[in-house]
Each structure stands twice: as C-alpha cells, then as structure tokens.
Amino acid sequence: MSVTEMFSYIQGFLSADQDIREDIRKVVQVLEQTAREILTVLQSVHQPTGFKDIPSKCLKARELFCTVRNHTGELKTKFPVEQYYRYHEHWRFVLQRLAFLAAFVVYLESESLVTREEVAKILAIEVDREKGFHLDVEDYLAGVLILASELSRLAVNSVTAGDYGRPLRISNFINELDSGFRLLNLKNDPLRKRYDGLKYDVKKIEEVVYDLSIRGLAKEQETGGDK
Amino acid sequence: MSKREDEGCGRKRRTEVGPKSDDCMNPDSAVIAAFKVFQQELDTKHDKYERLVKISRDVTIESKRTIFLLHRVTSVPDVEEILNEADVKLDSVRQKIGQIAEELRGEDLHQFHRAFTPGIQEYVEAVSFHHFIRHRTLVSLEEINARLVFMRENKGVGEVTCPGPCVLTFQITPTDYLLGVADLTGELMRMCISSVGNGDMDTPFQLGGFLREIHDGFSYIGNTGPYEVSKKLHTLRQSLGKVEDACYTLRVRGSEIPKHMLADVFSSRAAHLDPDDAMV
Numbered sequence: 001m002s003v004t005e006m007f008s009y010i011q012g013f014l015s016a017d018q019d020i021r022e023d024i025r026k027v028v029q030v031l032e033q034t035a036r037e038i039l040t041v042l043q044s045v046h047q048p049t050g051f052k053d054i055p056s057k058c059l060k061a062r063e064l065f066c067t068v069r070n071h072t073g074e075l076k077t078k079f080p081v082e083q084y085y086r087y088h089e090h091w092r093f094v095l096q097r098l099a100f101l102a103a104f105v106v107y108l109e110s111e112s113l114v115t116r117e118e119v120a121k122i123l124a125i126e127v128d129r130e131k132g133f134h135l136d137v138e139d140y141l142a143g144v145l146i147l148a149s150e151l152s153r154l155a156v157n158s159v160t161a162g163d164y165g166r167p168l169r170i171s172n173f174i175n176e177l178d179s180g181f182r183l184l185n186l187k188n189d190p191l192r193k194r195y196d197g198l199k200y201d202v203k204k205i206e207e208v209v210y211d212l213s214i215r216g217l218a219k220e221q222e223t224g225g226d227k
Numbered sequence: 228m229s230k231r232e233d234e235g236c237g238r239k240r241r242t243e244v245g246p247k248s249d250d251c252m253n254p255d256s257a258v259i260a261a262f263k264v265f266q267q268e269l270d271t272k273h274d275k276y277e278r279l280v281k282i283s284r285d286v287t288i289e290s291k292r293t294i295f296l297l298h299r300v301t302s303v304p305d306v307e308e309i310l311n312e313a314d315v316k317l318d319s320v321r322q323k324i325g326q327i328a329e330e331l332r333g334e335d336l337h338q339f340h341r342a343f344t345p346g347i348q349e350y351v352e353a354v355s356f357h358h359f360i361r362h363r364t365l366v367s368l369e370e371i372n373a374r375l376v377f378m379r380e381n382k383g384v385g386e387v388t389c390p391g392p393c394v395l396t397f398q399i400t401p402t403d404y405l406l407g408v409a410d411l412t413g414e415l416m417r418m419c420i421s422s423v424g425n426g427d428m429d430t431p432f433q434l435g436g437f438l439r440e441i442h443d444g445f446s447y448i449g450n451t452g453p454y455e456v457s458k459k460l461h462t463l464r465q466s467l468g469k470v471e472d473a474c475y476t477l478r479v480r481g482s483e484i485p486k487h488m489l490a491d492v493f494s495s496r497a498a499h500l501d502p503d504d505a506m507v
Binding site: 082088179181 | 244257262265266335337340348364365367369401404405440441444445447451452453490493
C-alpha cells in the first residue's frame with residue numbers, strides 16, 4: 001500500500017467518524033432543549049406558590065420525559081453500540097442533567113433517592129454496558145450530586161415559603177447521600193471535583209436546620225406533623 | 228446568604244443535626260447499600276485503568292529502546308543483525324500489547340483508551356521505523372494490526388468463553404496510527420542527519436522523498452483530523468525542512484567536497500541545527 005493510499009484510507013475513516021459525530025450532536029442538541037424544558041417546569045417549585053402543586057409539576061415533567069425517551073431511542077441508532085465510549089463525551093453532559101432531573105422528580109414525589117435502574121428506565125436506556133446504550137455509573141453519580149445542590153437551594157426556599165418541615169427531611173436525605181459518597185474512592189477526575197462541592201451543600205442545609213432549631217420552628221412543625 | 232446564616236455557621240455544632248441524622252449512618256439503608264455497589268464498580272474500573280497505564284508505560288519504554296537501537300543502523304556494517312535484534316525486542320513489546328488485549332477482553336476499547344494510547348503510539352513509531360529501514364515503505368495499519376493477534380489459552384477467567392485456545396486481537400485505531408506515523412518523521416529526520424554524518428549519500432535523498440510523501444498525506448488530512456494531529460503537523464514541517472536543507476547542501480556542495488571531509492561539514496551543520504531541535 002502506498003503512502004498516498006494509506007492516507008486516503010485514513011481520511012475516509014476520519015470523515016466517516018465526523019459524520020457520526022455530527023449526527024450525534026444534532027440529537028444531543030434536541031435532548032438538551034428538552035432537558036431545559038423539564039428544568040424550567042421543576043424550577044417553579046422554588047416559588048412560594050409552587051410548593052402547593054408539586055405533584056402536578058412532577059406529572060408534567062414525567063410527560064416531558066416521554067419526549068426524552070424518543071430522543072434517546074434516536075440517539076442509539078446513530079452509532080455502533082459497542083463504540084459507546086468513543087462518543088461518550090458528546091452526551092455525557094446532557095445525560096448527567098437528565099439523571100439529575102429524573103432524580104429530582106423522584107425525590108419530589110417520594111423523597112427518596114432514585115436508583116440507577118429507575119433513572120435508566122425513565123430515560124429508556126440500559127444499566128449494563130453489555131445490553132446497549134447505558135447509563136454510566138459516574139454520570140449517574142454526577143446527576144445525584146447536582147440534585148444535592150438543588151436540594152440545598154430548595155431547603156432555603158421552603159423556609160421562605162413557610163414549610164419548616166422540609167429542610168429537616170432534606171437534611172436527613174443529604175446526610176445519607178454524603179455518607180454514601182464517603183464510601184467511594186474517587187480519582188482526581190470531574191466527579192471528584194463535583195463531590196468536593198457536596199460538603200458545601202451539606203453545610204448550607206445544616207445551617208438552615210440550625211436556624212430553624214434555635215427558633216423552635218423545627219420542633220413546632222415536627223410535633224404538628226406528628227399529630 | 229443572609230447575615231443571620233453567616234453567624235449561624237460560626238457557632239454551629241454538629242450536635243444540632245446529629246440526632247436527626249441517626250438513620251443515615253444505618254449501614255443497611257438502601258442508599259448505603261447502593262453506594263457499596265458503586266464503590267466496587269468504580270474500584271474495579273480504576274484498578275483496570277491503572278494496570279493498563281502500567282503496561283502502556285512498559286510498552287513506551289521498550290519501544291523507545293528499540294528506536295534507539297535502530298538508530299545505530301547508520302553506523303554499523305551489518306544492518307540485518309540490528310534489524311533482527313529489533314525484531315526480538317518488538318516481539319516482547321507485542322507480548323505486552325497482548326496483555327492489554329487481555330485486560331480489554333469484553334470491555335469497550337474506548338473506555339480505557341486514554342490509559343494506553345501513549346504506549347500504542349510509541350509502538351507504531353517503532354514498528355514503522357523498523358519497517359521503513361527494512362523495506363523503505365510505510366507500514367500500513369492492516370499490517371500492524373495483523374501482527375497483534377494473540378492466541379490465549381483459556382485460563383481461569385471463569386466465565387463462559389469459547390473452549391480451547393481463543394484468539395485475541397488488538398486493533399490500533401487510525402488516530403493512534405496517524406499520531407505514531409507523525410512521530411516517525413522525527414526519527415527519520417534524525418536518521419537522515421546521522422547518515423549524512425557517516426558519508427552516506429543515498430539515504431538522505433530517499434528519506435527526503437519519503438518524508439515529502441508523508442507530509443503530503445498529512446496535508447491531505449489537514450484539519451479534518453483530531454486536534455493532536457494538527458499540532459504534530461507543525462513539528463513535521465520542521466523535520467521536513469531540516470531534511471530538505473540537508474539534501475540541498477549535499478547536492479550543492481557534495482561535488483565540491485572530498486568524501487572524507489563530508490562528515491566535518493555536516494557535524495558543524497548538525498550543531499547549527501541543534502538549537503532548533505531544542506525548540507521542538
């Protein structure tokens with residue numbers, strides 16, 4: 001094979017690769033758009049008025065996830081399935097956002113941590129690499145960490161809206177997350193960087209709980225809730 | 228946020244939250260159980276990555292040594308002997324790449340690509356240099372890949388794999404190949420200068436032609452390639468310039484200078500080239 005032939009062969013490979021990337025980028029753009037829409041719907045829970053109709057907001061978000069499922073289905077067809085990690089960078093960001101949004105919806109509904117399987121189900125993708133387009137564990141964890149900072153915000157805003165019970169529940173939840181993340185041996189990678197931010201979320205929620213406690217607001221609410 | 232909170236953070240003690248977070252330390256909560264699974268998964272992945280980095284470093288070192296060995300061909304009467312010795316070295320490198328292939332069995336190659344790409348590029352460089360010295364042509368990607376097929380006895384993987392010896396292959400990606408070839412040009416430039424120093428009048432011209440072909444190939448790919456390729460293109464141009472200069476000098480002055488003095492002319496020229504080298 002001559003040098004010229006060799007290089008034109010490689011050139012062919014490179015342009016095929018670029019075509020695939022172009023296709024992926026298009027789908028990812030649409031996915032990002034939908035993710036933003038879901039975020040807008042869910043953001044309204046921070047408004048004092050939004051606290052009352054959380055279930056309806058979740059329902060609306062769930063509907064939008066149907067669109068997401070269509071798009072992920074489309075994304076799967078754009079590249080050979082065994083080359084997931086070759087193009088991973090293209091959808092990594094949006095997948096983390098979607099994992100966060102799914103986790104947020106599930107938290108608002110049931111105040112529990114979404115499992116990786118559930119997220120995969122909501123996005124209509126797989127958990128195991130062997131089975132096709134899947135949710136990488138690091139992306140799932142990154143999504144959970146985004147949830148943590150969103151919840152620390154929610155704790156502050158729920159106090160403003162007069163809901164004194166929620167910060168305590170959020171505090172429990174985040175503490176559990178924190179001890180979960182402590183179990184992981186993270187390398188010096190983006191996930192680790194994000195994890196380093198978790199302690200500030202924990203701190204912020206602890207402060208909110210403290211503020212409520214010294215004013216006796218937390219107790220009032222708790223006993224009120226128990227009765 | 229508010230001033231009130233800032234004060235709170237100064238005086239805050241964990242006891243405030245302590246009793247409330249009783250259940251979060253509960254070792255058999257669902258969340259903790261899930262994270263234990265994640266811990267395992269991440270650790271397995273990181274371990275594999277580290278092992279691959281280690282092998283890749285070995286591959287790099289051995290390949291570099293092979294290249295050094297191959298540079299000796301310009302000053303040694305028996306070229307074949309060195310080529311054979313290099314072949315033996317390359318075989319041991321291939322064994323190491325076999326280990327990489329083993330680690331990657333059933334994995335996505337691209338997930339761990341970053342761990343071993345430096346080693347693979349160095350290997351491409353060594354193998355293509357070897358091939359060039361022997362055949363004076365560019366080794367093709369298929370030829371390289373064809374030599375990276377390994378037979379492995381099924382030993383204790385414990386999973387359901389094919390019975391008997393199975394075939395493991397390692398596929399070098401076109402990008403790694405391209406980057407390896409870009410590095411090769413640097414070696415060719417060195418070889419050119421040193422062969423001139425030894426009074427070899429043919430090799431520089433052969434190398435010049437070959438380098439030009441490669442350069443044309445890279446210009447053909449141009450910006451469509453990955454970012455690293457365009458970065459190497461600059462270095463490639465410099466190497467080509469040096470070789471072309473050397474050929475030029477040989478042509479212009481070769482007829483004037485007695486053969487036995489050529490070495491002197493070029494050793495001074497090489498010294499003059501060196502500062503450039505340091506910049507690259």
